[in-house]
Amino acid sequence: MPARRTAAVSRTAAPNLSARCEKLESLLRSVLASRAKARAELDRTRSRLRTAGDDFVVAFEAIDARTDAAVAAAEMRGLLGHDLDVDTLLTVATEQLLARFRPSNVCIWLCNSRGDHGLASYGTNDIPRPRAESTIGVVGREVCPSLPIEPVAQVFERALDMVAVPPPGGGVLPGRRAMTVAISHRGERFGAILLLQDESAPFQANGAECLGAIAGVLGEQIERITRIVVQRSSHWPGGCSGSD
Numbered sequence: 001m002p003a004r005r006t007a008a009v010s011r012t013a014a015p016n017l018s019a020r021c022e023k024l025e026s027l028l029r030s031v032l033a034s035r036a037k038a039r040a041e042l043d044r045t046r047s048r049l050r051t052a053g054d055d056f057v058v059a060f061e062a063i064d065a066r067t068d069a070a071v072a073a074a075e076m077r078g079l080l081g082h083d084l085d086v087d088t089l090l091t092v093a094t095e096q097l098l099a100r101f102r103p104s105n106v107c108i109w110l111c112n113s114r115g116d117h118g119l120a121s122y123g124t125n126d127i128p129r130p131r132a133e134s135t136i137g138v139v140g141r142e143v144c145p146s147l148p149i150e151p152v153a154q155v156f157e158r159a160l161d162m163v164a165v166p167p168p169g170g171g172v173l174p175g176r177r178a179m180t181v182a183i184s185h186r187g188e189r190f191g192a193i194l195l196l197q198d199e200s201a202p203f204q205a206n207g208a209e210c211l212g213a214i215a216g217v218l219g220e221q222i223e224r225i226t227r228i229v230v231q232r233s234s235h236w237p238g239g240c241s242g243s244d
Contacts, residue, residue: 066209068209068210070213072100072211072213072214073213073216073217076213076214076217076218079092079096080093080218085225086110086225089218089222089225090110090120093121093214093218094106094121094122096214097123097193097211098123100204100210101197101203101204101211102125103126103198103201105123105126105132105195106122106123106193106194107121107122107193107196108122108183108191108192108193108218109144109194110183110222111144115145116145117144117191117192119136126198127172131172132172134168135166135171135172137167138163138165138171139162140192142165144180144182144192147180149182149187150182151181151182151184151213152208152212153208153211153212153215154180155177155178155207156177156179156180157199158177158199159177159178159196160173160174172196175199176196176199177196177197177203178196178197179193179195179203179207179211180193180195181211182215182219183218184215184216185219185223186223188219190219190222191222193214193215195211
């Protein structure tokens with residue numbers, strides 16, 4: 001009798017054990033699936049957070065650049081607001097550029113109606129003007145006329161990349177970085193600015209934005225001076241004529 005009872009119990013327990021194993025396996029699969037889903041959602045959340053963080057950083061950098069540019073423009077406008085002489089304006093602008101972007105060498109060109117650029121002001125940090133003359137000539141002929149009309153600075157980590165045909169021996173361009181920008185206002189070009197700096201001294205943060213803002217102010221002031229001169233010349237008293 002005990003043997004029969006044991007056999008009966010074994011036959012009954014086998015299906016129950018099998019059912020339990022299947023139930024456990026199903027539960028395990030469900031847990032693993034839930035775990036995989038949770039991990040995927042966690043990865044998506046992390047990705048969204050990283051993206052949001054990156055967007056925040058980009059937005060902050062853009063705001064920071066606009067702020068620096070606005071400050072640079074305000075400083076330059078404050079210095080130039082009452083000057084009605086182009087030579088004085090360019091002297092003050094060159095000194096301000098040297099102070100803001102030191103250590104740099106500064107060239108400012110003015111252009112005529114044909115687009116020819118002539119050097120109007122030069123400020124030196126470590127390159128005397130006589131040594132830079134050949135480079136200034138090449139940049140004035142080759143680079144300045146092709147700059148975009150809008151005062152948006154272009155940055156060259158290798159100054160030699162600016163020109164297709166550098167001066168003999170490269171002039172003063174080898175081993176230097178450069179920033180160039182057109183001086184313009186309301187779609188009219190008045191000249192250009194070049195900053196040259198040794199490669200060992202990188203440009204300041206937001207330097208391109210600041211240079212573009214300064215170039216815009218210079219264009220605005222030159223346009224104002226030109227307009228005033230034209231208005232005065234058109235109303236200049238003529239010579240006396242006729243009998244006394």
